[in-house]
Each structure stands twice: as structure tokens, then as C-alpha cells.
Amino acid sequence: MNKILDYDRFMQEVSREPVIVRVHGREYTIPASIPALVPLMMARAERLQDDRERNAEYAKLVFAAADAMFGEKQMDDICAHGLTAEDLPGLIQKCFEVIQGQNAEEDDEEEYDDENSRITPVKEKRRGKK
Numbered sequence: 001m002n003k004i005l006d007y008d009r010f011m012q013e014v015s016r017e018p019v020i021v022r023v024h025g026r027e028y029t030i031p032a033s034i035p036a037l038v039p040l041m042m043a044r045a046e047r048l049q050d051d052r053e054r055n056a057e058y059a060k061l062v063f064a065a066a067d068a069m070f071g072e073k074q075m076d077d078i079c080a081h082g083l084t085a086e087d088l089p090g091l092i093q094k095c096f097e098v099i100q101g102q103n104a105e106e107d108d109e110e111e112y113d114d115e116n117s118r119i120t121p122v123k124e125k126r127r128g129k130k
Helices: 007-013 037-047 051-070 072-080 088-099 122-126
Strands: 019-023 026-030 110-113 118-121
Touching: 019 088, 026 051, 026 072, 037 051, 051 072, 051 088
Parallel strands: none
Antiparallel strands: 019 026, 110 118
């Protein structure tokens, strides 16, 4: 008897909340995981020997990642409201960080507190704890 992996069923059981991204005062929803296309394109770009070709592939990667994460309609809206070409790689990088759990929540941030020379989670500072 053949073994069958029902990956579709597995994916339905995995709970992933979408991520809300605010850009220029507007909110957009992206998936809670990085589209598989992105690491595939990164690996392909890494294999290129010529720096110019590799840089061109990385530029394509940023555009493809933006469309894969936000969708063309949302990306068009973001761009129409002021996102620049210089801002796009930073936006995508920050989205990756949030998806991967890095700097995802402001509550997890730490801040140096001069008053008592210790690192204090920002959440505690907001509540007035020291």
C-alpha cells in the first residue's frame, strides 16, 4: 500500500494569523509566512558568478517578494500612496523580520534605562514599572 502525505490537510491545521502592515497610514494584510518563491529566487541568485547578474536578480527578487507577499493590487496602492523604490527593500526586509518573529512586537523590545542602569522591556516602561 502506498503512503500518502496529505500536505493540504496539514496546512489547514496549522494556525497562522496574517500580519497587518501599516504603510503611509494605510493597513495591508500579508501572509504569516514567506512565500516559497522568495527563498527559491534567493538561492538561484546566490549561484550566479557575475556580480552584475546577481545584483539584477536581487532587484527582481525584491519586486517578486513584494508582489508575492502583498499582491499586485495592494503593492500598486502602497506605491500610489508614496512608497519609493528606495523604501521598497526596507519594507520587504521588515516584513520578513516580523514573519520570522524578529522585532515582531514592540512589547518585546528592550530599552536602556539610565535611571537604574538596567535594560527594561519597553512594555514595563509604558506601565510605569522600573
